Amino acid sequence: MTTETEKFTVNVxxxxxxxxxxxxxxKGVEASALIQRAxxxxxxxxxxMDPARSAMLKAQYEIIDEFVExxxxxxxEGRFDEHFVLTVFKAAMGSPKLRARYERAIGGDAYGVKLPGKTPLNMYLGWYIKNAIGAEPKxxxxxxxVRAQVRGEPIQSYTLLRSGGR
Known part of the structure; x- marks a missing residue:
């Protein structure tokens, strides 16, 4: 979930x-995501692990779980449309508790830009949101x-979604 990753192969x-x-x-995720989390x-x-990195990973997984729920x-509640990822982000930012946890996970202001951990986490969040409800990319x-661009939101771009039949 950070930009510093290492890829390796393992036989299982x-x-x-x-x-x-x-x-x-x-769980509505890919096997690689489950393995990565483990x-x-x-x-x-x-x-x-470095305590700061460990705390950041814990915060990121906590926020992923909360965004999925x-x-x-x-x-x-029937609030699905093609902009569902943005809908979830807006709802999350409307909760002071969830916004504070998100800010801890990204290491700064939710509406700030150029935070190192924000872009990778937002990409993961969009992916988890899509999979949580069985949607597909439009x-x-x-x-x-198809991607949408927005300003003045915690997320600057996201993939539009279509119902996946769940």
């Missing part, structure tokens, strides 16, 4: 990987995702 028992895929499907949690639990709630004639 087939039955274990099938279990991970099934759990990921139940690795992050393991690293945090070892106590060997908010997305499910808003979806259940695509153009060339099958490319």
């Amino acid at each position: 028992n087939k039955d274990a990987m099938n279990a991970v895929r099934a759990e990921a499907q139940d 690795i992050h949690q393991f690293a945090i639990d070892t106590g060997r 908010l997305a499910k709630q808003l979806f259940g 695509v153009d004639a060339n099958s490319q995702p």
Whole structure:
């Protein structure tokens, strides 16, 4: 969720990987996201991470979980449209508690720009919001995702969504 990442390959028992895929499907995420989170949690639990980085990761996962729950709630209330990602962000910023947690996760003001952790986290949040409700990206004639640009919001761009049938 930060710009500093390292990619590596690991071989996993087939039955274990099938279990991970099934759990990921139940949670509405990709297996790689579930594995990434497990690795992050393991690293945090070892106590060997930089305390500031560990606190930032904890805050980011906390906000992801809260945004997912908010997305499910808003979806259940019938508030889905192609701008649903923005709808969730606006609702989140309307909650002082959720806004404060988001600001802790990005390390600054929700409406600030050029915060190092903000863009990657916002990308993850958009992805998790989409998957939480089973939506799909809206695509153009060339099958490319359609994006919207906004100003004066915590998120400056996001992919438009269409109902995925959930």
